[in-house]
Amino acid sequence: MFENINIVIGITGGIAAYKACSIISYLKNNGANVDVIMTENSTKFITPLTLETLSGNKVITNMFECPDYRDVHHISLATKADLFLIIPATANIIGKVANGIADDMLSTTIMATKAQVVFAPAMNNNMYENPIVQNNIERLKEYGYKFINPSIGHLACGYEAKGKLPKTAEIVKYLKKEKLL
Numbered sequence: 787m788f789e790n791i792n793i794v795i796g797i798t799g800g801i802a803a804y805k806a807c808s809i810i811s812y813l814k815n816n817g818a819n820v821d822v823i824m825t826e827n828s829t830k831f832i833t834p835l836t837l838e839t840l841s842g843n844k845v846i847t848n849m850f851e852c853p854d855y856r857d858v859h860h861i862s863l864a865t866k867a868d869l870f871l872i873i874p875a876t877a878n879i880i881g882k883v884a885n886g887i888a889d890d891m892l893s894t895t896i897m898a899t900k901a902q903v904v905f906a907p908a909m910n911n912n913m914y915e916n917p918i919v920q921n922n923i924e925r926l927k928e929y930g931y932k933f934i935n936p937s938i939g940h941l942a943c944g945y946e947a948k949g950k951l952p953k954t955a956e957i958v959k960y961l962k963k964e965k966l967l
């Protein structure tokens with residue numbers, strides 16, 4: 787179904803990181819080529835081994851530990867991407883990209899891509915409602931970045947509120963609606 791589509795998935799350090807397994811499997815099993823970039827913090831939540839196994843590709847975390855420096859990996863991944871998904875997106879990565887910070891493999895590759903980048907924010911509701919986070923989201927939308935709204939539900943912090951990563955089916959539905967898949 788998604789043959790010939792190169793999708794780069796960025797994983798950041800949120801409690802919903804494990805849920806990225808489901809979307810990676812779905813895209814891969816339906817023919818997409820999936821490359822995964824993890825932030826260092828996300829590896830506290832889920833292992834590169836798991837995502838490497840599910841994606842069938844080497845997972846990149848550290849910009850300075852690339853398999854082969856003849857291929858400048860953040861540029862080749864950025865160029866190869868037809869679609870770039872950040873699932874889940876922390877307040878931190880949203881803030882970094884909104885402010886032009888490129889200090890790790892994920893933020894640098896996002897900076898270098900011309901592919902459509904879609905963020906799926908997931909965080910505590912107070913974090914999500916923080917005007918700084920909302921401002922960063924609005925600023926990124928003005929630049930053409932897209933956002934999948936978090937859903938309302940039981941958050942890991944114990945609250946029943948907006949901040950949950952939507953289910954894989956909802957993420958796929960959004961991507962199809964936007965004609966990105």
Ligand SMILES: Cc1cc2nc3c(=O)[nH]c(=O)nc-3n(C[C@H](O)[C@H](O)[C@H](O)COP(=O)(O)O)c2cc1C
Nearest residue numbers: 798799800801802825827828876877878879908909
């Ligand atoms: C148990 C735990 C859960 C966390 N969950 C989230 C989360 O869901 N969303 C978020 O934005 N930050 C969350 N954080 C905070 C991030 O891990 C922190 O801001 C970190 O700097 C993010 O780094 P990264 O964006 O480079 O992955 C959590 C931290 C801990 C310890």
